[in-house]
């Protein structure tokens with residue numbers, strides 16, 4: 001296990017972006033937990049929404065006086081191939097789960113759990129990868145309730161994967177999902193829903209000075225914001241469907257010939273599929289003018305792209321939540337997204353963007369064109385979008401919801 005380096009965060013700084021009542025509620029919940037130590041465990045420090053969330057939630061929690069540590073599992077590709085197969089199986093793909101895979105999962109979890117030192121009053125396990133640590137954690141910290149924070153969509157899981165994970169989930173004290181339907185197939189002692197959130201103060205989301213914007217634009221050259229730009233930011237993953245995004249772009253370009261597409265992606269540390277999918281996307285895009293496949297961009301550059309693009313697309317087939325949607329909406333960029341998972345929680349159809357069925361690339365293309373051809377609509381959707389995210393999807397709201405669950409679980 002290792003502990004990632006975290007940025008400094010002060011709760012006071014959030015007064016600039018969120019209302020006072022919300023911060024008061026957060027402080028009061030934190031006051032009730034001032035002698036509590038929380039341990040978060042997940043499987044990657046970089047790439048993907050969970051790492052993004054923890055990077056901000058953990059330092060803010062500490063600033064509020066609720067001690068929190070974040071430990072990341074150490075594992076090799078063999079383990080991550082197993083857990084990616086589990087992730088895909090739990091989201092509905094027909095991936096196998098052999099006895100050998102189960103043994104790898106158990107052994108790596110055992111080894112990591114044995115390294116946990118220190119005293120904690122509550123443990124939060126993120127996603128299925130570290131769930132196999134539960135028995136060791138119980139031995140080490142017999143009085144600490146264990147919460148499972150599930151960030152993925154479990155509504156239509158492959159039975160073998162569901163059975164394997166259910167065995168562990170039955171033994172946690174409480175589970176947290178991003179939508180109520182996600183937990184339905186699993187029996188567990190208690191469950192809650194908490195919507196994820198973005199950190200408005202992170203380099204990915206905060207307002208940027210002119211020099212930073214100019215440097216990011218230089219880095220993105222020859223992509224240019226003088227012509228229209230559509231962007232999708234996603235890990236290279238079968239569920240994110242970059243090929244569908246390319247198809248939407250091709251259709252929209254028939255009406256808007258100067259259109260450019262940025263497909264921004266990264267390789268998460270726990271996702272061995274990423275490179276192969278990136279190579280397939282890059283191969284397909286190379287034949288396509290004005291398509292830019294961009295990897296491992298710094299956060300400020302992702303920020304500039306989400307901010308300066310005319311429209312963001314999120315063409316997922318499954319999506320636990322999709323922080324990238326709120327990231328774009330917060331920057332006043334309308335989003336055309338699939339009507340799956342957490343995306344419809346974030347996009348209000350015809351108000352902050354458009355929702356389309358995941359196989360309807362023609363309709364998605366039409367909506368992109370409608371937005372590109374109507375500056376007034378772009379601007380009003382952008383204003384609505386910012387307010388929607390301010391109201392529902394900023395960090396202080398999520399942290400307060402989580403702390404309320406900790407209070408309940410520790411009662």
Ligand code: UDP
Pocket residue numbers: 047048049050052204233234235264265266295296297299302320321322323324325327
């Ligand atoms: N992300 C990034 N660079 C990339 C691709 C993704 O910084 O090239 C970030 C993105 O901005 C977001 C997170 O990774 O904060 C992805 O979270 P999301 O919930 O959208 O999807 P997940 O990857 O967890 O399925």
